[in-house]
Amino acid sequence: MTLRDRATFWSRACHDFTELILPTSCAGCGQPGIAVCSDCAADCAGEPFRAEAGARYFGRPCWALAPYRGSVQSIIVAYKDGGRSDLRKYLGLALAISLSAVVEEQYDRTGRSGELLLVPVPSSRSSIRRRGADVLADCARRAATELAASGIRARVAPMLRSGRAVRDQVGLSAVGRQRNVSGSMAVARRRLPIPSGKRRDATAGPASIVLVDDVITTGATLAEAARALAGGGHRVDAAAVIAATTKTSS
Ligand SMILES: [Zn+2]
Numbered sequence: 453m454t455l456r457d458r459a460t461f462w463s464r465a466c467h468d469f470t471e472l473i474l475p476t477s478c479a480g481c482g483q484p485g486i487a488v489c490s491d492c493a494a495d496c497a498g499e500p501f502r503a504e505a506g507a508r509y510f511g512r513p514c515w516a517l518a519p520y521r522g523s524v525q526s527i528i529v530a531y532k533d534g535g536r537s538d539l540r541k542y543l544g545l546a547l548a549i550s551l552s553a554v555v556e557e558q559y560d561r562t563g564r565s566g567e568l569l570l571v572p573v574p575s576s577r578s579s580i581r582r583r584g585a586d587v588l589a590d591c592a593r594r595a596a597t598e599l600a601a602s603g604i605r606a607r608v609a610p611m612l613r614s615g616r617a618v619r620d621q622v623g624l625s626a627v628g629r630q631r632n633v634s635g636s637m638a639v640a641r642r643r644l645p646i647p648s649g650k651r652r653d654a655t656a657g658p659a660s661i662v663l664v665d666d667v668i669t670t671g672a673t674l675a676e677a678a679r680a681l682a683g684g685g686h687r688v689d690a691a692a693v694i695a696a697t698t699k700t701s702s
Contacts, residue, residue: 455497455549455602479530479539480523487538492523496546496694500553503668503696509630510671510678512688515553516696517546520667524695528666532587540587543694544594547664548602550692551595554662555604557690564657568606570596571688573665573677574614574637591694592664609661612680613640629672637676639684663691 477484480492488496495518503516518524524546531539551568559565572589580586592608599606615638624632663677668691678688 455545455552455598476538478523479527479534479536481526487536488527488542492527493542495523496527496542497549500550500692501696503671503693503698508671509626509675510668510691511675512678512690513554513557514668514671514674514691514693514696515550515557516668516693517550518695520669520695520697528694531591532583532666537585537587537590540591540594543591543666545598546694547591547595547692548598550694551599551606551662551664552602552604554660554690554692558657558660562657566605566657567659568596568599568604569609569611569659569661570606570664571609571611571661571677571681573663573673574610574612574640576614576618588664588666591666595664611640611684611686612637612677626670626672629670630675633673633676635676637680639680639686660689661686663688665691665693667695667697668693669697 476487478486478489478492480488480495483489498518500515500517503514520528527539527542530536531543551570554568555565570592572586572592575583575586575588589608589610596606596608615636618632618636661681663674665674668674674691681688
C-alpha cells in the first residue's frame with residue numbers, strides 16, 4: 453500500500469470508528485459523524501513541494517505537503533490545541549508523505565538512500581503540559597511508522613530540547629521571529645542513535661538528519677534547530693513539515 457493509498461484507508465477506518473464509538477465532526481470542514489472527511493483527507497495526501505521562500509533562514513531543502521490554510525490548517529490546530537489526538541494518524545501520514553520527498557531527493561542525488569533520523573523541533577515544557585503530550589514528537593513517531601510500512605527506514609531521534617521560553621511566533625515579523633527563537637534550543641544528547649537494520653548493508657546510503665515540524669513560516673525555528681544541532685557536531689540535511697504558510701514552488 454502506498455503512502456497515498458493509506459490516506460483513503462485511514463479515512464475509512466476513522467469513519468467506522470467514530471460512527472461506533474466517538475461521535476465527532478470533520479476537523480477540517482465540520483462535516484458531522486467523521487473525524488476527517490474524504491475531501492479533507494485528500495488535502496493531507498497531496499504532492500510535496502519545496503517551501504523555498506519559507507526556508508530563507510533555514511538555507512537547506514525544506515519539504516512541505518500543503519499550504520497552511522483551509523482544512524489542513526484546521527486539522528493541525530485541532531490536533532495541537534483542540535485535544536483531537538485522533539488526528540495523529542492523518543497528520544503522521546501527511547508528514548510521512550512530505551518526508552518521502554526527502555528520500556527521493558537523496559536517492560536522485562546519490563543513487564542510494566539511508567535511514568532518516570527524524571529530529572522533532574522541541575516543544576516547550578509549558579506547551580507539553582498544556583496539551584498533555586508532545587504532540588509533534590507523537591506525530592513524528594506516527595510518520596516513522598508510516599514510512600516503515602512503505603519500506604523506508606526512519607525513526608525519531610529526539611536530539612533537541614527546549615531551552616529558554618519563547619513567545620508565540622504568530623504576529624511577529626520575519627526578523628522578530630528570528631530574534632524570538634535565537635538561542636532557544638539546545639542539544640539533548642550529542643551521540644547519534646546507532647543505525648537500525650542491516651548495519652553493513654553496502655547499498656544503503658548514510659543516515660540523514662531531517663528536522664520535522666508542523667508548519668514552516670520564515671524558517672527561523674528550523675534555522676535555530678539546525679544551529680543547535682551544529683553546536684553538537686551534527687549537520688542537518690533537510691527538513692520536512694506538514695504545511696507551509698506560502699506555497700512558492702512545486
Ligand atoms: Zn472535511
